[in-house]
Amino acid sequence: MSTVKLCCLLVFVLSIIICTGSLYAEMMSIHTSTGETISFDTGDIEQITFSSDVSVEDMAEIVSQIPIKFLKNYPNPFNPNTTISFVLNQAGNTEVEIFNVKGQKVKLLRREVLGVGTHSCTWDGRNDCGNTVASGVFFYRVSVNGNTLLNKMLMLK
Numbered sequence: 001m002s003t004v005k006l007c008c009l010l011v012f013v014l015s016i017i018i019c020t021g022s023l024y025a026e027m028m029s030i031h032t033s034t035g036e037t038i039s040f041d042t043g044d045i046e047q048i049t050f051s052s053d054v055s056v057e058d059m060a061e062i063v064s065q066i067p068i069k070f071l072k073n074y075p076n077p078f079n080p081n082t083t084i085s086f087v088l089n090q091a092g093n094t095e096v097e098i099f100n101v102k103g104q105k106v107k108l109l110r111r112e113v114l115g116v117g118t119h120s121c122t123w124d125g126r127n128d129c130g131n132t133v134a135s136g137v138f139f140y141r142v143s144v145n146g147n148t149l150l151n152k153m154l155m156l157k
């Protein structure tokens with residue numbers, strides 16, 4: 001990535017680690033006008049605020065480096081259905097999976113090549129065998145070309 005002159009505020013959230021290991025998106029580096037280099041996991045970005053002297057082109061360059069954005073499900077909490085929505089900034093092999101709190105895969109919702117843009121899929125609260133799962137906390141993971149974002153959701157009966 002070329003040097004981008006900017007001042008920005010990055011607010012990080014904790015990475016979620018499941019028993020099977022860490023689930024991280026790719027690393028990204030920003031070079032500031034003070035000569036400082038900031039590196040971080042793109043999956044930890046919650047907010048980016050730019051100063052008024054940063055050009056639209058520089059903002060677009062930074063934001064386009066983040067492969068998956070706007071990972072959310074609605075409703076949350078849910079019973080028994082929820083829709084998982086996400087935006088891809090790059091086309092590629094995409095997987096949407098559901099995990100329980102032990103890190104065990106419960107359901108593969110989607111595995112296909114998706115294009116750039118907004119996508120969604122619905123989970124009906126069933127596992128890969130078609131059985132209804134118990135109430136509790138679950139995690140959904142969206143992966144595209146090896147980049148991963150993870151979020152949690154709550155099923156209530």
